[in-house]
Structure formats: C-alpha cells, structure tokens
Amino acid sequence: MKNKEKKSGIGGLMRGLVRKQIFIPIAALVILTIFNYIMDPTFFKITLSPNSLGYNVLSGSIITILDNGSELAILAIGMTLVTAASGGQDISVGATIAIAGSVILRILCGGQTSPDTLQAPVIVAFLVACVAGMLAGAFNGALVAYFRIQPMIATLILFTAGRSIGAWINNNTLPVVKDPSFAVYGGFIPGIAVPTPFLITVACIIIITLVLKFTTLGLYTQSVGINEESSRLNGLNPAFIKFLTFVILGLCVAVAALIKVSRISSINYSVIAKDIEMDAILAVALGGNKLSGGKFNMAASIIGAYVIQFLTTTLYALKVDANALPAYKAVVVIALVVLSAPSVTEKISALGKKMKPKAKEVA
C-alpha cells in the first residue's frame, strides 16, 4: 500500500511504468534471442523446403516457436480480459480444451473410433466446439459473476472435471480422424508456406485489436476490474461484463482446441494442453499485467505468450528432458518476476538516485 502511494505521486512516473510494461516481455525476448544466437548461430535460419506432402513450407526454430506458441497466444488474449475484469484467472483452460477438442472429434467421427471419412464438415464441428467452449466459459463466468466466487476457485471445478468430461463425451475412446483435410488447421494449407496455426493466431489478434478499437470492451473491463461499485453507478453491469470475458475466453479455448486436435488428428485427454493454463497465466503476468485485475496491455500479454514458448523451445534445444522442463521454466519466471517486482525496481532506482541526487519540484 505504502509503495503504491509513493509511486502514484506523479504522472510522469506512471507513464514511465506503462512504458515499462511492454518493456519487460520485450527485454525477455531480446535476452532469449541473444542467448540462442550464442548457443546456436543457425538459430535464426529459416529455410523453405518441401514437407512430407511435397510442397514447400517454411521451417526453422523461429517458425517452430511461432507455430507452437499459437494456442498459448490465443488463450492469452482471453486470459488477459478475464484477469482485467475479474481480478482472477481461469485455470480450467487446459481442461476445457480437452472438452472442446473432444467435441470436435466426436462430431467429425460421429461416434466411431476411426471412420475413413469425415462424418460432418469441420466448420460444423468447430462451431459446436465454440458453443461448448462458450458454455464452459459461461459456467465459470456465472459462478464468478453471479455467485461471486473467486475465479481461481470457481474454475477449479472445471479444472478438476474437464478432462473427465472430455473422456466421457467420447466414451473414453480415442477417435482418430483419418481425413487429411482436418490436419490443415494444425499444419499447413497446401500452397501456403506459413503454418496455419500462426495464421489463425494473426487472425485472432486482428479481431481482438478491432474489437478493442471499435467497442468499449477495454474501458469497461478495466473499469470493472478496478472499481466494481463505481462502474455499476456509472451505468455498467459489472456482473455481465465479467461473465462476458469468461465467454470470450471460452471462444479462445475452442479455437485453441481446434488447432490442438488438428495437430495430431486425435486426442489424449490427460495430456492435451497440459499445464497450458499455467503458461497462459504466466503470459499475462510476464506482460506486466497485474494479476489482481484492472489495467491491461493486450500486446504485452501476447508477446508474453511467445516469450514462454520461446523459453520452452530454447530449453528443448538445450536437450532438457521434457519432464524436467518446468523446473527451468520456473527459475526463469521467478528471475523475471523478481526483477520486475515494484519493491525491487524501487531499490534499484533508489540506488541510481543516490549516485545522482536531485530533487524535482512539481506544482
């Protein structure tokens, strides 16, 4: 509290902090880039070579990061809004990806384990998955907004049950889609060299940018996250806005689920999108957004998502065992968070001030 008051003393300083917000993920990105370049000078090499289906596609470490970071970046969009409005996080996204993914497969396979043809158009499956994702989001949102349960706890319910519900939808079978046209969403569109997931992510980013520009979603979510009662007295419906952010996140989940199941044309309920909720939350935090809600910076969150993916890829490149990965990730995350903690930055800037003492007077 004390620290906060100190900081808010003057506008210039706050502006500096806002500038700094996007600075954190970008700095992390730069450090990772330099590190990778030193470890492996060919890191940035991007080649155009034919893939297994015979047409030319881009490949290289950077492309891998952009490709694999797609689901995370899409989730970060929804998670940022949920965080801003509700001051909490949705930890059920991984589990709801299992639900939405299971729905997609159920519809595409029509209840069979491994049919030779698609039993329904992909778009139908996707739309139904969107409905499922939004329903899951609506369930979480209703608990948070109307029953006033803390978001982390409310979403704990689906976190616990989601993967089981996913298994239940397909009666615990693992349907496989044989039709190669489904693999496009997690792979490449014939003739286009850029991975489809990245294109989908770009589309999502464009959509959210337009939404934030042409609606007041940004102002409303921030306002509700900062002061709910005051927002209500200004004619807003805080409960509905919180609810809405969860539904939007549900939509993001459905898109991410499409990419995820398309990648392997099947599903593994207990492994699909495992720990992705943690990564998505970290992306928001790395973006310098307060996890307690209020002001947010969408661009910073999305960059944060790619930083997390970059880190994962880097660690793999260093031959770190997949199961040990979290330990290294944790160390990096803690280092970043400690360095950006207000109490630490203050001490650092105080050190700087001692070297050059001056007091500025402001009216």
Added chain:
Amino acid sequence: MKENAILEMKGIYKIFPGVRALQDVDFTLCKGEIHALMGENGAGKSTLIKVLTGVYEKDGGDIFLEGLGKAAVIRSPQDAQKLGISTVYQEITLCPNLSVAENMYIGRGDGAVQNWKKMNADADKILQNLDIPARGAQQLSSCSIAIQQMVAIARAVDMDCKVLILDEPTSSLDEKEVEKLFGLMRDLKKRGVGIIFVTHFLDQVYEVCDKITVLRDGKLVGEYEIKDLPRVQLVSKMLGKELDDMSDIKSDALAYKGKDADTNVFEAVGLQSNADIKPFNFHIKKGEVNGFTGLLGSGRSECVRAIFGADRVIAGNVKKDGKEVKIKKPIDAMKLGIAYLPEDRKLDGIVGDLSVRENIILAAQVLRGAFKPFSKAETYKIADEYIKMLEIKTASADTPIKSLSGGNQQKCILARWLLTHPDYLILDEPTRGIDVGTKIEIQKLVLKLASEGMSVTFISSETDEMLRTCSRLIVMRDRKVVGELSNEELCQSSIMNTIAGGGTTDEK
C-alpha cells in the same frame, strides 16, 4: 525539549517522488492539551501523522518524546505503539473478520497465549465504561461503521498512550457520538494525555481544542492559541488568502427564470428501496436546488440512491418530465438525464487506476453504448475542456485519478456527470473531505448550473452549506421524511427543530 512538552517533531522532511510532502515542519504537543492540526487537503497533515506513526519513514528531521532522552526511532506502527503513540484513523483500520475484543487487543500486550475469557471481559468493561453499544465477543463486521470507529477509539484509549492521534475520527459519527467522543477527549486530557486532532469541522476545533497548528503546502504556517485565532483568520491561514464572503454566494440574480420554472422535472410517489427506508414522496422543479438533510444514518443518501436506482427499488411510482417511468438500475436513470455523484468518492466514485481522462468520459461513454467508443482525440479534447472549465489540478489528462487530491478527484467526477448533460443532478456530499476553497467553488458551480435550468439535489452534512445553496430542504429522521422547509423557514434553528421533531411539521 520544551518544558511540559510530550512530543516534539523538529524539521521534518518527507519527499515523495517529485513532491516535497513535508518541508522543515515543526510540531510540539504538550501534556494534557488537545491540539488541532489544520490545513487544506494536500497540506501535509496526513503525511505528518503517518511519519509520526511509522507508516512513512521520514526523510529528515527528528522526533523527540518525553522521557526518551534521544531522538525516537519510529519505523513501523509497532514502534509507535510501543512508544505510547496511538492513532485512530478516518477510515476504519480494524479487521472486520475478528471479534470486537480481538480488535481492541490484537498486536499489543505480552505473552503468547490468548486468554479469550479475560479479553472478552476486559473489552466488555471498557465498552461499557465508554458507553459503546457493542459486546466483545461480537464479530466486528456485524457492528455499524460508527460503532466500529468507537471501537477503534476504545482501543486507542485503553493503550495507556501518551500521545493520542485522532485523524478525522468524527466524519462517520453522528452528533451524539461526537459529543461522547469529546467527553472522552476531555477526560483523557485531564489525565495528561496529549491529543492531536485532525478534522475538517471548524466548529469541533473551537469546541474542544486548546491550540491549533496550521500547515499549508507541506510547510508550517504557525502554531496558535485557540483564543488568538478567530475562525475567519484560521480559514485564511489555511487557504493562504483572504476569504471571499462565503455567505454571499447565493443571490436572487442567479435564480432560474425560464418559463418552465414551475414544471416538475422529477416526481416520485411512495418511493422505497431495499436499503431500509420508509416510502417517501419527492419532487423537484426545473432549475431548483433542493436538498435532503438530517443526521447521519437518517436515510438521506438512501433516498437519492433510490431515485437513481443505485439500490433496488421495491415500491413507488416515478415520473420524469411528467411521464411515468421505471428506474431499476443506474443506467435507466442516466438515460432519463439523471446524474448522481455518490457519497463515497473513493469506493463508489473514482476508478482509481484509470486516468483522469477515462474517468471523465466513463459515464458519457456508457450512455453512448458499447459500440460507439469516443475516439482518443475526442476524449483528450473533452478531458482538456473540463480540466480547464473546472480548474482541475492534474499533471495531465493521463494521470491516474487516484494520485489527485480529494477535491480534484471530486471535480473529475463532477465533470464526468456534467459531460452526460443531465437535466437533473444529484450531489451526495460533494464537498466532504475537501478543502474550503474547492467547497466554495463547487457551491458556486451548483448555483450557476441551476440558474441555467438544471435541477440539483444537494446533500451535505454541513447545514450552513445547505442553507447557502438550497431553496427547499427535505428533512429526514430515522429513515423517513419528517418535514419540508422552504423560503423563510430555511434557517439553522428550524432545521434543528424539525430534525429533533419539535417543529411545526407535517409528520406522518
């Protein structure tokens, strides 16, 4: 140290990034005296108190306490408590989830074991002595705000302190409770406790205090005996300028003279909300300034909240411009051209982390709808216009509103509602906790708006402020309307009589 002094602060400096909150401030408190600390908002009173209580660390100067020999080191509220300095803050600084007794005893005393029986018994005894209607075993959150404040005072009193700091403790107390508090203060004074009293209420200062220290812009103006400093001089010392004649701002020249001056802008019959108020009738004419008055807790805020739909309306018929309407939630009222500036600026008014600009456009934006956002350029234009018009002191339109002083925050909220171009404006305690200069500005603004045809309902705890602005007063007692005063009935004594229930009123 001076003879008889119990506390001496010398040459205190406190610097926040870019602001010198305190500069070379001296303050002396003697045994058995009640010493008022006065100044406008942002003068440095709170900062000085927080330095003394260890919430802030000072950047320069020394604090001496009687019997300590050397300069005191106060780095945390615990240190201050140990040195015999206790504090009661304006906002309740107790834990709502604990019992009343625990709140009185936690964080002090020796020993590791909590003796519940003894603690509850001790607490009950003190509460009884001080005539506070609460029991020790009760959970604090089940007490009213006023009682919680009294519990905080009971805690401070029981700590055998040498220095007692009361930082605006009376703003949530009603008159009776204030009297009780004053009795307590005089009693402590007799026992040799030095009391620092911070308040905005001038009457209270002249009622109990012995000395006044005035701060302005983080600097010491001076220390005065109460008898040497008449009210007008005190105010001019606080403001640093001679006072306009406050009583003269209302004049007939300012009254609204339109042809439709007699039509009702808003009318309510049997209006009742779930906030425990009796059904009431109410109307306001075009260009009229009226007000709800009554003691704190008499239901005056709840009435206007019911009008605005801020509480759930459970009964009554409402007419706006003569047409039957339904107001269920704030947005309904806003669409009808009603604006409401809430009582609690911090909790219900500002959106702290958002900029001044965003705070100003918020309500107008909500009215425009979610799919028609103002462009950034528009918002800057609007914000700059209102910052200039209301003379809001802010570094820029992008400054977070929470870093502004109380008065300037209030002006932003006012700007927010003026931007919606309401024809009926409700102001609930717009001047609470803000400095005298801004108070007068706001009063003048209200009268000017009314002269241009806006209807205004004004609520204030300060009766003279109401008398200066309102042409009709609705008097409340015990959550119901007990009378209405206008024209020649508008004077301090008739209001008091009506509130007390002795006047010639049409009591139901």
Added chain:
Amino acid sequence: MKEKFKNMSDTNLLLTITIVIFFLMYIGAILFLGEGFLKPQAFFNILNSQAALIITSCGLSLVMITGGIDISVGGVVALVSMSCAVLLDYKGGNIAEAILLAIGIGLAFGIVQGFLVAYLDIQPFIVTLAGMFFARGLTTIVHTNPFNVEHAGFIALKDTRIYIPGMGSFNKKGVYIPAYINIGVVVAIVVVIVLFCVLRWSKAGRHFYAVGGNRQSALMLGINVKRTVFASHVMCGLLAGIAGFVYFMYVGSGSPAHASGMEMNAIASSIIGGTLLTGGVGNIIGTLFGVLSLSTIQNIVQSAGLDQAWWTNITIAAMLCLFLVIQSIVMARKKSAE
C-alpha cells in the same frame, strides 16, 4: 435462532455447515450403500489414505487464512517422496536422514516462497506456481522412473499398524479383524491439534486471521504483516515436507507422477472446510472435515458402481461447486441480514 445466525462469526458458521454436511453424507452412505461404511475400519481407511492430504491442506489453510495461496504443495510432496526414495535405496541413507531431508526440502520451499511473497511483494499465485513447476521438474531430475523402495527399515515403518481396541469387526468367516491406523494418521492428528490450538489460542495465531481480514488494518494495529505472511508460507512448506514423508510412507515408492493434482485437492478441501480464499476466515477442524468429505464422496461414488475413472473427478468437481455455491449464498444472506 436468527439472531444467533447473525452473530455467529463467519468462521464458525462455515465450519458448522461443513460438519453437518459431512455427517449427513456419511449417514447417507451408510443408509444407501450398506454395511461397508458402518465398519470403523472404512473410516480409518479414509484416514490412512488421506493423512498426507490432511497435513497438506492444513498448511494450505494457514496460507489461505492470511489471504494467500500456495499451489506448490503437491509438487513438494512428490519431490519429497522421490528424494527420500532415492536417499534410502540408492544413497544408503537411513530413515532419520530421510525425515530430515523431507523437512529440509519443505522448509526450503517455504522460506524461499515466503521471502518472495512477503518481502518482495510478489503475487503468491505466481511464486508458488513457479514453485510447483520447479518441484515437479526437480522430481524428474532427481530420478526419472518410478520405483518401489526396498529399504528394510522403511518397509517395517511403512507397515507399522497401530491397532485401535474395540473398533474391529468380524469378517464373513467370523474372524476378528482389528481396526488399525497408520503412523501417518497419528502425525496428521498431531498436526491438526497443534495447528488448531495455535490458531485459536496463541496471539501469533490470531495474527494470521488479522492479516487475512485486512492487511492494511493489521499493519495499523501493530502487527508485523510481512513476518506473518512469511511465517504462513514457511509453515505451509514445512507441513508439505512432513506430508511428503507421510505420503511416502503410504505409497512406499518414488515417482514423478505422485501426488498429481494434490494441490487442487488440498485447495478443494480447505474450501469445503470453510476457508475463504479472500482470507481471514477458516478453521483447521473444518479443513480436516473438508478432506474427509472429499474422500468420503469418492468412496461413495466408487461403491455406487460408477467406477469409471472420470466419475471421481466429476463428482469432486460437482461437490466443490455445490459447496462454493452454498458458501456464496450463505455469506450473501448473512450480509443482507446485517
């Protein structure tokens, strides 16, 4: 009655609800699912299998009462059991060393996380999330594959049964089978009693509630808030370490997959037990009943023939949902009653 409801402290109110529901559930199980639940051993089996969870949840409740959260506990439990397993079977350590190691790991996590949360003011969720990642990853680094511990002394300890006189039952052949509990249960009971007493009757314990109730106020009331928050995390870490060893004694093996989802079960137990995540309200006895309720419902689900794996998770989730909604409604009604 209404007056009493109104004057009840939040903690006691939620505690009462939890206990009542637990007994209703248990009685329901006896009535509808038959004799199995009537045998004391059925209840003791719950205790035996959940001793580690009880200890973990107690630690977590402590942190939650101060308004924080610690989701690293499951990871710490896994790390402790793996480290102890490796120590005993591959490094030639003895049981005393293993216990010290368990406590050491727990304390280390508690101290580091507590420092970051309390003194550097970093959000507890992020810190302990990283802690969880770290513990899980480290478990794999310590040893990759699951294995059963063969250390003789440990197996003796693991199989030690404490018989409860008079609680046994006769099996179908009429042979008397005495009821027993494991050592872990004793540890859990001691932890519950000690923590209950600390929270109820020590001044330091009340500070946890004050800090959770309103941090700023607690500071103004002269409580060292940072130290209290730090202490809560250290205690939680320590208890997670102890729980790790108890868990290890129950499963007798090390595996990276151990205690997966335990942090969520612990959070669920605390909440079912009446701890509010906003802080300031909660009770160790409630947490104990939270764990018992959670595991009773699992048993009921299994006994009712819904033995597909997904039903367990779905019922836990449904129960959590139910409790959250009940809490939400009760607290809202109480507020409006004021």
